[in-house]
Each structure stands twice: as C-alpha cells, then as structure tokens.
Amino acid sequence: MPNFHTKTLKPLQYPCTYKETTFTYEARSKRGNTLVMASTQGEQVLIRIQQKEDGVLLVKGDKVTRPTQASFLQKVLIDFRDASEAEEIFSNIEPKKFLHVKHSPYLKEIEFFANHFDAKREIWVEVGFGSGRHLLHQAKKNPHIQFIGLEIHKPSIEQVLKQCELQNIDNILVIDYDARLFMEFLPSNVVGRIFVHFPVPWDKKPHRRVFSAAFIEEALRVLHVNATLELRTDSPLYFEFTFSQMMQLSKADVHVKKNAELEITSKYEDRWRKMEKDIYDVILTNEIEAAPIPKLGRLHFDDGVDFAKIRDAFKDELLRGEGFFVHFEELFEIDEKSGLIRLSFGANERNERCFIQIQEGKVSYLPETILATKSNFSAHTLIKEWFHGICD
C-alpha cells in the first residue's frame, strides 16, 4: 500500500483544495490517529495518519475506501503531502510502483452480481479455479454456458484473465470472493453445475472448508432441477466429511466415484496422480425447484442518532451473534455533532470493514455499498440495537 512517513504536517484549513484534490474534513480519535476525507476526480479516499511510538507519523490510505485505481490513492497522498508541506522520511507514493490486477471486462466486483447480473443463459460455477486449466477447458467446450470463476488468490485471477484475452474466451466472469458466501448473490434455479475441484483440505480446521451444511443448502437453491454440485478431492477426510454432510439432507441423490478420469487434469491432480494418491468424486444432483429470492439491497439506517452520546459511551467492543460479529474499533470526532466509527462486521468467514458516518444526527455507511447479505443484515440489526441502547 502506498504510504509515507513524516515528522511534521502543517495543519490544513478544511475544506480546502490543492491541485485536483479536495480535503473536506479531519477527524481525530482518542488513540491519537487522524482521518482526512479527500476526493479527487469523483472518488472519495480516506487518508489515515497514525502516530508511531517514535513520534513519526505514518500517512496512508485507509483500507476501507478503495479507489477504483491505485493511482488515485497515490495522487491524493502526493497532494496531501505537498499541501501539508510534509518532509518525507520514507515514501513509496510516487507512481508506477504498484502492481494491481489489470482491468478486464471479465473481472467483476460483488456489486455487479448484487445489482446488475442478469442470468440470461445457464450458468456453471467453478470454486477455487487455481491455474484455471479446468475452467478454461470447460468454457471453450461450452460456449453457450456462462461461467463464473471464484478465486481468492490474485495471481491465479490474473493468469486466467490473461488466458481469456489470449484465447478470445468471452464466457467467463471472474470474481475475487469467498465461495462460502458467494452463492447468496445468485438467483434460484439458474446454475447447471458447480465444480469444487481439489479445495484446500483444512483437515485440522474443518470449519474453514468450502463445504458446510449452509454451503450445500445455498448451492441446492441456485442449482436447477437435475443440476449438480461436484466435489473432486484427493483428501479422504474431505470426501467423508462432504458425503456425511450430504447424507444429513432429508432426501439426496448422491453419486460417488473413485479414480474416475476427467478430460482435463489440473496441476494439483497431476501432482497427486504422480504420487499415486486416490481421487474421489462426490456428485449431488438437485431434485427440487427452489423459491425465488429477492435481489440483495444495500444496508441503511432510517433513524438518526446523537453523536455526543455515542462518543461518550464508545469503547472498543466485540459483539457476537450466531455465525456473525460486530467489532466497534475506533471512534473519530470531526466536531461536537459529527464523527466516524471504524468497525468490522458480518460473517465470521468474511467480514466488512467500513465506517459509520454520523453527521448532524444522520447515519450512513462509508462506503455506501454494504450489501444486505444474511450475516451483514444480522450484524446491522445488532448495530442498530446498540445505537438505540445508547441514545434512547
């Protein structure tokens, strides 16, 4: 992440503009950290100034506001450095130092699936596509199918997008998102096949596996009748675990194969075969048409709150619910009536890091794009109760 270190920053008068960047306000926390709200070319960026033990200030972009291009963050930091006449001790904010996943029309953000994705043709999903050999092979062989590739490893994403470009493959959408939570974003009965090939076995921490009762339930909802959820693994423990999860369904059509050949083998499969390991397939066929679900909206607050009351009651606090949590991390004050709360919340597997902005009593999330997934909604309800507990 771009950042610079300095011993001094000249205070700015807010709001002010320097070159193409506008600095709107500054907010301070009791821990001695500062946030500066900046915007450039229509993008909002929060700058975080952290007081280090040796008196040095670390200035960087806050992770919560992610501009669409890393270069915007660099620009804002350069303008802030110059506007506040900072003398850098260390810096890596000059352009061209950061590599990021290349822009591609096939790389999508979760917002796309929440608000714009229209399932016009049958969808096949591959979870954790890795080198992408299987995904690319299937996409070339089935041009009438819309593929969605889920992966959390950036170099693998980069590699598959490059192959799509080189091989003119236009029926794969790629998303950097945890597969355990992704299915919630798909409509019911639109998917023909879900491939989970050689998932990380997590033999010592089975709760981290992609497969769980909740994952199977969501997978069955998105699969159309006669469509399949397919696990391929070299781990006997993963195989037994998945099979027993499927056997807990009240009715299930499950097929099991050992050492079946596929048309294409992945890098992992090649490795296990060389080691003469057994390979297991577990294939669950969906037999039930699921009810449609509404599109996921965004979370928002209807009621106002009193910032001074919240500020006086605030402490670093962790609240837990079933499968979700809310962590109120730090409160920043802009003035008597306005401030920001930095928090993380949502599913235990994948949480949102964001701010709650309170300005003249009005409450909103920053960024505004927090989606009402099941876990986020439960956490949001807990946040509202917490506000009511303090303000009522």
Ligand SMILES: C[S@@+](CC[C@H](N)C(=O)[O-])C[C@H]1O[C@@H](n2cnc3c(N)ncnc32)[C@H](O)[C@@H]1O
């Ligand atoms: C062992 S590799 C297998 C890759 C590929 N399927 C193959 O057969 O070669 C597992 C892959 O799953 C990805 N992965 C792990 N957990 C994931 C999750 N929760 N959601 C999406 N992808 C995940 C990893 O980044 C990794 O690329």
